[in-house]
Amino acid sequence: MEEIRGVGRGSYIWGRSVHNIRIERLWVDVTAGxxxxxxxxFRLLEALHGLDVDNDAHIWLxxxxxxxxxxxxxxxxxATWNQHxxxxxxxRHMSPMxxxxxGLAEHGQRGIFPEHLDTMPGSSPAVNYADYGIDWDALDRPVIRTxxxxHNPHDGTNPFLIDNPSGLSHVEVPDPRCPFSPEQVALLDTHLRHLPCFGRENMQACAELWVAALQIARNIV
Known part of the structure; x- marks a missing residue:
C-alpha cells in the first residue's frame, strides 16, 4: 500500500489493538455462528483420534x-450476516448490504485513492487516524471487550503511548502437499463415499469420517 499510495498517507494503522475492535466484534459473531x-x-480429533497437527499429510487429509x-x-x-x-x-437500522x-449511492465507488485523503501539500489529512476504526460502542459491550x-493481553492501557513496530508481522502458512498420487486420491474418495457418515454435516459424523479416512489412508500403498 505504501508503494501505491506513498508514505504517510494512512495506508495502514498500527498502535493499540482497539483499532481492531470492529474485526474483533465480527470474530465473536463468526465464532458463535x-x-x-x-x-x-479439531481439538477432539487431536486429543482422541490421532490428528497430528505437525504432520503435513494429516493437515492435507x-x-x-x-x-x-x-x-x-x-x-x-x-450471506445471512449481510442481510441481518x-x-x-x-x-435507521440497516443490514450490512x-x-x-x-454508501455507494452517497459517496460513489471508492478504492485505494479516496478523495478525502487527497489534501493539499502541507495540510493535515481529513481523517483522524488516532480514532479511525474504533467502535467505542462495541468496545463497551462485555462480550466484545472480553x-x-x-486476544490482546499485551496491548497496554496508556492511550498516549505509540509503539510503531520496525516491521509488519508475517505469518508463513505452508501449503501441505498431497502425499498420494491422483489414482490413490481417487481410491481414497471411493472408499469414503461408501461410508455411512459420508456427506453428513453434524460433528459426530465428521469425527467418524476422520477416523475412517485416517485408517484408509494408512492402508493405501
Whole structure:
C-alpha cells in the first residue's frame, strides 16, 4: 500500500489493538455462528483420534475432508450476516448490504485513492487516524471487550503511548502437499463415499469420517 499510495498517507494503522475492535466484534459473531464447532472438532480429533497437527499429510487429509464444508459454512454465514439488521444509535437500522449500497449511492465507488485523503501539500489529512476504526460502542459491550482482552493481553492501557513496530508481522502458512498420487486420491474418495457418515454435516459424523479416512489412508500403498 505504501508503494501505491506513498508514505504517510494512512495506508495502514498500527498502535493499540482497539483499532481492531470492529474485526474483533465480527470474530465473536463468526465464532458463535460456525467457527467454534470446527475448532472443537479439531481439538477432539487431536486429543482422541490421532490428528497430528505437525504432520503435513494429516493437515492435507483434514483439508481434503472438511475444507469444502468449512468454506460452505463461511459463505452461508456471510450471506445471512449481510442481510441481518444492525442497530445504529440515533440512525435507521440497516443490514450490512443496505449500508454498503447506501454508501455507494452517497459517496460513489471508492478504492485505494479516496478523495478525502487527497489534501493539499502541507495540510493535515481529513481523517483522524488516532480514532479511525474504533467502535467505542462495541468496545463497551462485555462480550466484545472480553474477547478483545483475551486476544490482546499485551496491548497496554496508556492511550498516549505509540509503539510503531520496525516491521509488519508475517505469518508463513505452508501449503501441505498431497502425499498420494491422483489414482490413490481417487481410491481414497471411493472408499469414503461408501461410508455411512459420508456427506453428513453434524460433528459426530465428521469425527467418524476422520477416523475412517485416517485408517484408509494408512492402508493405501
Amino acid at each position: 460456525f467457527g467454534n464447532k470446527w475448532k472443537e472438532l 483434514l483439508q481434503h475432508l472438511f475444507l469444502v464444508a468449512i468454506n460452505a459454512d463461511a459463505s452461508n454465514w456471510a 439488521a444492525v442497530s445504529r444509535r440515533g440512525e 443496505q449500508m454498503y449500497i447506501h 474477547h478483545h482482552d483475551q
